[in-house]
Amino acid sequence: TGKEIIDRVLLILQIFEHHAGSIEAKLQIELARLKHQLPLVKEAIRYAKLGELHGFLGAGRYGYERYYTMLRMKEARIRRKLEEVRKTRMVRRMRRIKMGYPHIAIIGYTCAGKTTLFNKLTANSKPVGPEPFTTLSPKSSRIELDGVSAIVTDTVGFIRDLPHEIIEAFYATLEEVSYADIILHVIDSSKPLNYIYKNLAEARRILSHIGVQGKPSILVLNKIDLLDGYRDVLEQVKGVKEDNEVVIPVSAEKNVNIEQLKKVLADMLKGRSLGTNIRT
Known part of the structure; x- marks a missing residue:
């Protein structure tokens, strides 16, 4: 044929x-x-x-x-060649640390809206698309949140049951997450709850595998504009969140609650208690 x-x-x-x-x-x-x-x-x-x-x-x-x-x-x-790339990235990372910039990593499954959120936070115009894997290598940009400067990195999207050959080959992307001070975990809230739960569990497993546990994290329930009402999904996800996580519903595409997300990020960067004065 x-x-x-x-x-x-x-x-x-x-x-x-x-x-x-x-x-x-x-x-x-x-x-x-x-x-x-x-x-x-x-x-x-x-x-x-x-x-x-x-x-x-x-x-x-x-x-x-x-x-x-x-x-x-x-x-x-x-x-x-990849080791040379990693060394170059390490030099840049050390320079950022020396300048006192905290690091925010955006993670999530493919098509969850990570890059759209990255663009909203940084005023960039990184390519976005409905197909998976629009982002294949880390992209970083500096942002200013209530007088605090930080570096935001968009990473390659997770995919469930990703073959180990691909996970190891893309170690350089996952490595960026391991050095983050705050993690923004973008979740497609328009998906069924069992899909959200499975992806959340798998993402936590991947983070644990690369040594990322207990870091301040925001579960960003994205695409709430596609739901008739997001309160039920919000409460369900709140019920399975961990102590180091807060949940914020947003629509990166429609610019809904993005300012609230920035406020929470600013509070976290300033070292305030996780969850203080957060309206969800």
Whole structure:
């Protein structure tokens, strides 16, 4: 039929590749692709040694072994380049810390409205879209909240059951979250409650995996303009929030409660008690 058949990992990477705008994102995608290919080639070598495969790359198992060696060398080169990127980011991060700028990280699942919120908070015009993975590498901008300066970073969207190859390849993005002082967790409130609960639990698991626990966080219930009423969703999410979290309903698209969110952020940045004078 002429149709290409690919697995889930390669499909996700193709979507990533469509949106990749930075050298770092392209390197991360290529690394993930290599990590996915290497076990397959290694298995092919095993079958070739058993005599069950013939003639691939013109030399049976020797062709596979050459190909495997070539992929490992390419993987090493990409890792070195990504390490240089991480070192550069670390230098920038240390410079921000030295200047006294606290760091706010925006996280959430794909299509929750993270980048729209980032644009509202920073007055930027980062590309947004209804399709997943519009953001593939961290983007930071300085903001001023009631006289307090801070750095806000938009990160790549989570996806449930993301293959481990992709999670590891995008470690540089998750690394930004681990250094944040405050986390804005954007949630699509227009989704069913069981979907919200599952995504919330999975996001907490990912944060725990990268060593982010107990940091001041705001659960941003976004897209409330798509609901007939958001009070029920708000109360339900409040019922499962953790002690370090507050819940704020907003519509980033319609600019609803954005000023309230900024006020809460300013209070948190100034070191006031979490939850003080917060109207939800």
